[in-house]
Amino acid sequence: MGLLFHIGRYFAFMASALRRPQKGRVFAQATAVELEAIGVQSLGIVALLSVFMGAVIAIQTAHQVVGWVPAYTIGFTVRQTMILEFAPTIIPVILSGKVGSNIASQIGTMQVTEQIDALEVMGVRSISHLVLPKLIAAVFIFPFLVIVAMVLGIGAGAWICMAADLSSLADYEYGIQMDFRSFDVTYALIKTCLFALIITSVSAYHGYHTSGGAKEVGRSSTKAVVYSVVIVMVANLVITQLLLT
């Protein structure tokens, strides 16, 4: 089916997803469950990757530029990389593999086992009931994960500088404070919210439109990740151009 068909169906899907919840208390409980599933359960992988990336960026910078530029460049580079790209873009891309595939396979399985039909027959608006809590939870919790990633990455950079004697802590601290613009963090958080929306909605869309059996659920899950990543990358280019120039 054509691209235009999918775009049209996606926006119709989103219009249904953003409808007012039928029962506030059920919605609040579902959102709390999603906050735990999307946020708390992703904290470990986000922390692990951020620590290693922060440390690696510090080592790479020291290896390539120290000697002909000041040592505080290490702190500056780690901060800029973590705040501008690694935390707000690469972390959501990684989460699209974990959270996105999980959403697509969960909703896809519900579709092929008639659980969604059961909701509809009961009178439950299935799209809104299943998708809205995930959207709200992701948009709320992704920025939190990204801030954790920024802090841990920059902290890991400081730790490796001291442990591997790449620069003094004072130089590193000077580097991470040098020419700091708070708008960079705002820009990162705006991007993060947009990517959270893209990843959850695209994954839910693919899961919801699954038909067939286990093989198709697997295929929807793969499509969810691939399309989420591609759309996040395109959106990153557009939003960077819009906000930083």
Place this chain on the structure above:
Amino acid sequence: MIQVRGVDKAFGEKAVLHGIDAKFDAGQVNFIIGRSGSGKSVLTKCIVGLLEVDAGTIQYAGEDFTGLTPKEREGIRLQIGMLFQGGALFDSMTVLENVVFPLRMFSSMGTEERTERAMECLKRVELEGAEHRFPAEISGGMQKRVALARAIVGRPRYLFCDEPNSGLDPQTAIVIDNLIRDLTQEYKTTTVVISHDMNSVIEIGDNIHFLHKGSVAWRGDRKGILDSGVKELDTFVYASDLMRNIKAKLQGR
């Protein structure tokens, strides 16, 4: 009562239902039978609104369901309970949570009252003690009974059962059949059962519609089904020796 008039449904070029007329009475177990691919499931999905009809009308107690907007349909949907072929239980919820779910969504009952009503339904389908287990931890027959409890928890006026006995052993199938019959009489529901299980039809069928190639080829009661004179129905009914023997036995009496 549910009245179906002149319903057509096609998927692309392929016509699945043509000119279906049917009437399903309250307080009776109404069967839709037919071979695989005859259009039974599509007709049922049209009746409950999971599929839109191309032509014709479906009336619930005289109200035209097909002419209503999705929002307007919600009122009728709240009066529908459905047992799906695979149970369609929410696998992230326990048995009790599954049964309570429709009440949580649509009733003004408090937690205690909801739990009490759900337990009453679980008791009705003989599943007390299983309320804290997950669907994956119980047998197929138990899953069907949980699904039946969930379908009746809101005291529906209309009960749909899609292949309620598929994948069940004969003994469990009889338990499910008896439950469907008893619940229909108890709640005076308009019950529609989609099946190709002749045992169930003979056991509990009050009003039977036989679908052949997307049309109603015969309608009547369980007494008439053995001597319908409709070739396609005879082929369907007497596909097994068992039914031939039953007929011979009945004629010998």
